[in-house]
Amino acid sequence: MTDIANKINKFRYTLVNNFNNLDLGNFYSNLDSLKIIKSTDEIYGKLSYYTNSYYNCEKNIIIIKKNKIDDMVLYHELFHMASNITINNNIRDGFYINQGDINIGFGINEGYTEYLTRKYFGDNHTCTYEFEVTIAKNIEDVIENNKMISFYLRGELESLINELSKYAYINDVMRFINNVDYVYHHLYDEERESKIINIVSKINIFLVKIKIKKYLDIYDLDYLKENKDELLKIKYNNQYFSKFNAIQDENFFNYIFSKFKSKSK
Numbered sequence: 415m416t417d418i419a420n421k422i423n424k425f426r427y428t429l430v431n432n433f434n435n436l437d438l439g440n441f442y443s444n445l446d447s448l449k450i451i452k453s454t455d456e457i458y459g460k461l462s463y464y465t466n467s468y469y470n471c472e473k474n475i476i477i478i479k480k481n482k483i484d485d486m487v488l489y490h491e492l493f494h495m496a497s498n499i500t501i502n503n504n505i506r507d508g509f510y511i512n513q514g515d516i517n518i519g520f521g522i523n524e525g526y527t528e529y530l531t532r533k534y535f536g537d538n539h540t541c542t543y544e545f546e547v548t549i550a551k552n553i554e555d556v557i558e559n560n561k562m563i564s565f566y567l568r569g570e571l572e573s574l575i576n577e578l579s580k581y582a583y584i585n586d587v588m589r590f591i592n593n594v595d596y597v598y599h600h601l602y603d604e605e606r607e608s609k610i611i612n613i614v615s616k617i618n619i620f621l622v623k624i625k626i627k628k629y630l631d632i633y634d635l636d637y638l639k640e641n642k643d644e645l646l647k648i649k650y651n652n653q654y655f656s657k658f659n660a661i662q663d664e665n666f667f668n669y670i671f672s673k674f675k676s677k678s679k
């Protein structure tokens with residue numbers, strides 16, 4: 415058995431043992447026809463500098479750069495495969511949808527894909543999706559883990575949106591998904607830095623608000639205020655993103671807390 419076949423076997427074993435079999439329909443049907451090809455020089459040129467590999471949803475092919483693929487990158491691409499339900503150019507892959515005029519969910523999808531890769535195959539991996547991973551992890555703090563994985567494997571962004579709508583207005587949820595996509599597309603564009611900071615601030619506000627809504631079932635607001643650093647702060651664990659931690663200052667939290675009333679005792 416080749417090395418890649420061994421890894422695919424390990425991936426299959428991990429999914430079967432950790433996830434609900436009813437959520438693995440897309441995985442089983444894609445696994446049978448999955449192809450892994452080494453890129454030709456022509457395709458290789460199209461892969462960006464930091465992209466080691468690529469999963470083509472329409473063709474169910476993982477394209478790897480030259481002869482080598484990092485284990486973690488392979489598992490990441492296999493999660494894209496396991497959550498792919500593309501029919502006639504209507505792409506649905508995890509939380510990503512590209513159908514007609516709709517083209518949404520890039521950021522959440524990459525973040526959760528990489529989050530799952532680290533959770534099940536080793537968390538010392540680093541990649542360009544650190545921002546998106548943090549977002550996915552914070553959403554999972556609010557939504558039950560088994561629901562989120564089920565929506566992802568079934569390619570149901572709508573179900574994720576519905577679930578988030580229990581904690582926020584649907585328009586705010588949609589704006590949040592679009593904001594994460596904006597940052598996904600432009601994060602490293604220095605000319606847009608102030609706009610990015612502004613949008614990340616909105617993303618943080620959304621996440622902190624839904625976390626407060628969730629935690630108010632367990633704690634009272636005063637307790638949350640006292641323990642905001644531990645329970646509410648969105649922590650971007652990367653030197654490059656420390657500016658996103660810095661914008662969550664006292665004013666930031668006072669603004670959000672002003673939207674919630676303490677229960678009188």
Ligand SMILES: [Zn+2]
Pocket residue numbers: 490494524527
């Ligand atoms: Zn990916």
